[in-house]
Amino acid sequence: MKTNYSAYPRMNVKTLNKHVVVDLIRFTSGGISRAGLSRELGLTRAAVTSIVNDLSDMGIVREAEKQTSGGRKPAVLEIVPSQGYVVGVEMGATHILALVADYSARVIREKEIQIDIKDGPEVCLSALDRVVQQVIAEAGLQLVDIHAIGIGVPGPVVISEGLVSAPPIMPGWDNFPIRSVLNKKWDCHVLLNNDAELGALGEWAYGAGRNEANLVYIKVGTGIGAGLIFDNELYHGVTGSAGEIGHITIRENGSICTCGNRGCLEAVAGGNAIALRASEEVQRGKRTQLVGFGDFYQITINDVISAARKGDLLCQQIISEAGTHLGTAIASLVNLINPSIVIIGGGVAQSGDLLLEPIRTAVSRRSLRVASKAVRVSAALLGRRASAMGAVVQALSHSLHQFSE
Amino acid sequence: MKTNYSAYPRMNVKTLNKHVVVDLIRFTSGGISRAGLSRELGLTRAAVTSIVNDLSDMGIVREAEKQTSGGRKPAVLEIVPSQGYVVGVEMGATHILALVADYSARVIREKEIQIDIKDGPEVCLSALDRVVQQVIAEAGLQLVDIHAIGIGVPGPVVISEGLVSAPPIMPGWDNFPIRSVLNKKWDCHVLLNNDAELGALGEWAYGAGRNEANLVYIKVGTGIGAGLIFDNELYHGVTGSAGEIGHITIRENGSICTCGNRGCLEAVAGGNAIALRASEEVQRGKRTQLVGFGDFYQITINDVISAARKGDLLCQQIISEAGTHLGTAIASLVNLINPSIVIIGGGVAQSGDLLLEPIRTAVSRRSLRVASKAVRVSAALLGRRASAMGAVVQALSHSLHQFSE
C-alpha cells in the first residue's frame, strides 16, 4: 500500500518501494529501523523485511553497529558507504568548489579554486575539469569509481538540455552545451542544475531545512537566486527557471542591472552592489576601515564583510541596508509561498546576523500575520558548502536509483 | 503499476486507481476510453476493464452515447450525472454566488445576491444559508440530495479548522468557526477554502488552465489574491495562506492599506483603490462620464469599468495604471514561479484587455526572458463563476472519492 511518491519515474511497485526505502534510510537523521519504515510507508513489517532483504543482497543497505547503550534498540539500517562515490560541484561567479562523497553522503575530500565566470565556458570548464580530477585523485579514487557528478551553476538551467538559457551573470554561456561537453570529458552521468536549487536541496537533506516540507533557500552571492522545495520536492517551474528572484523590481528607478532593467533586487542587494556601494562611499571620503584600500584596488564583497565583522560602522550599515531590501523581497515571497522556513545562504550570508536581523524585521513588518508567524528565517547550516552538498545529494539520488533497479 | 498521485489519501491500490480513473474521466475534455485510461495510467487494458466494471456497477460511470460520425470510435466513458449533486459557493466582499451542479459538474442552477462582508459572520452566513437553500429548491432538489458544499472566502483559510485567520478585508471574521456553523445548518460535508485557490482550481479543471500543470490564478476584486497550482495540485503552503499576493509592497511610501502597511498592491490596484482614485479625480473636476454621479453617491469599481468600456479616457487610464502595477507584481511572480499560464480573474478583470495589456507589457519587460517566453497571460474563461466553479470541483472530488470507496 503505497501512494504518494511522485518524484520517481514509472517502474514496478516493488522497485518503487525500494527507492522510497533507500531515500528514507538516507534522509532520516539517526537512521531508521524496519519497523519505522513500516510505519512511514504504511506497509507491513513483513513487506519491509522483504524489501530490505533485497537491498541488502544488492549490497546497498546494511544494519548499523548497535549502540551498546542498553535498552532494546531496533536494528537501525544504513546505506553501505563504500558501495559507490559521487562528486558535487558548485560553480559560482568567482570560484569552484568540488566535494567527493561516499554513498552515505559523507564528504571525504574537498577542493576550491578561484575563477572568473566571465572568462566563458571553454576556460571555466577546463578549470572545472582540473579541480574535479584533482579532488578525485586526492580522495584516493579514480574517475571510474565515480558514479555521477552533480554541478550547480548560477543561472536558469534547462535541465532536459543540460545548458543555461539567457543567464544574467554568465555572459557567453547562453545555450552553451555544458552537460554534453563535460560528459565527453568524464564519461559518467553529469547532472546540471541551478545553484540555488541545489542549495535548497542540500539544506533540506542535511542542513537547516531537515523535516521541513516547504522551504525556500535564498542564495545571496554575486547574484541572488532562490531554490524552492514544495511538499518535499524541488520545484523547477515549466522551463526550469523558477526561483529567479534576483531580478524582481525593488525600486522603480533604481540603478541599472546586468539584466538591462532598473532597480532589480540583485542590483541593490547583491554582492557586487554592496562592494560598489562601499567603493563609492570610500571615494566620497567616508570614514571607514576600507580607506587604506586606495583607488586602484577594487573593493570586494569579502572586504566589506570582514570589515563589518571587525566593527566598521559604514560597512555594517551597507550590509544592513542590503538586508532590508532583501527582507522586502522575502516578505513578498513569504506571503506568496507561505513556507515554514527561509534559509539564507551564499557568500553575503557569511555576514550572519548583520544581514539576517534586518531581513527578519522586514518579514515580520511586511508579511501577513498568518504567514510571518509560521516562518523562521535562518542562516544556511551547511554554509558555503550548501550548493555543492545539494549537487552531492542529487548525484547520489541518481546513482542509488540506478543501482537499485 | 501506478505511481504518482500524491493528492489521494492512503488507501488500497485498487481503490486508489479507481479514484484516479474517476478524475481522469472527469477532467479529460472530450471524454476518455478504456484504452486511453490504460495509456495514461500505465496499466494494461485488462486492468482498466476490471476497474471500470467496478465503477460501472457502483453506478458512477457509464459509456457515453457513441458518436454516429462513422469510423471506429472507442467506447468513451463519462460520469453518471444523476448519481449526485453538489453546491459551490463564492462569497466575495460584496456578493454571494451559489451554483448547483450534477455529478458531471454541469451547472443546473445559479443564484447571486449582494451582501456586505463587513456586516460580520452572523449576518452573512444567514444570507449564505438562504441563497443556498433557495438555489437548491429552484433546482428541484432538497438538501438531502446534496452530497457536499464547497465555499470560497476572500481571506487566508486554515483548512483543518474551517475558519479564516486574520483576514485583511473580512473584519470581525477572525477565527470565527465558519465551517462548523454551516455544518450545523446543513448537516452535509462543508469544504471551506480561499476564493483565489478555488478560482485556480476551477480554471484548471474547466477553464483557461486546462492541461496546464503549473498555473497561477490572480483574482483582482476588492482584494487581490492568487491561487497556485503546482504539478497539477493546489498548493496551500504550511498554514494554508499561500498566494496572499495582495499585500506585497509595491510602493515604499504608497497609500495606506487595510492591513496596516503602506503601498500594498491591493491599496494600489484593488477594486476599492480604483474606485477611490476615480472619485478623487472626479472631485478634482476631471472631465469624465462619471461627473453626473455627484458627491453623495459612492462611485464603485463597476461604474469605472463600464465607463471605461464606453470609451471614457480617464477611467481607461486609471484601469491601465492599475494594470501596470499588477503587471510589476506579476512579473516578479513569473520570475519566481515560472508558470505556463497566468490567469486573471475577479471583478476587475471584467475590464478585459484594458487591464490585460498593461500586465502583458510589464511581464515581458520585467521578467527574465526564459520565464516570460514560457508564460501566457489570459483572462479567466469562467469569468465571474471561476471561484464558485472551483468550489464545485472540490465538493465533487470530495463526494466522488467518498462514494467510490
Add this chain to the structure above:
DNA sequence: GATTTTGTGTTAAATAACTTGACATTTAAT
C-alpha cells in the same frame, strides 16, 4: 470489394507484491 492492418475491449491463467496470522526474540515495566 476482399484482405490486411490497426486499435479496442474481454476473458482466463499466471505472477508480483502485498497482508494475515503465528511465532521467536529482545528489552522495558511491574
Add this chain to the structure above:
DNA sequence: ATTAAATGTCAAGTTATTTAACACAAAATC
C-alpha cells in the same frame, strides 16, 4: 521472576495486476 510491548521473520492466503489469447470493429491497402 513475570508480564507487557515492540521488533523481526516465516509460510500461507489474498489482491491487483500482467500475460496471452481472442473477438470485434473500423481504416488502409491491394
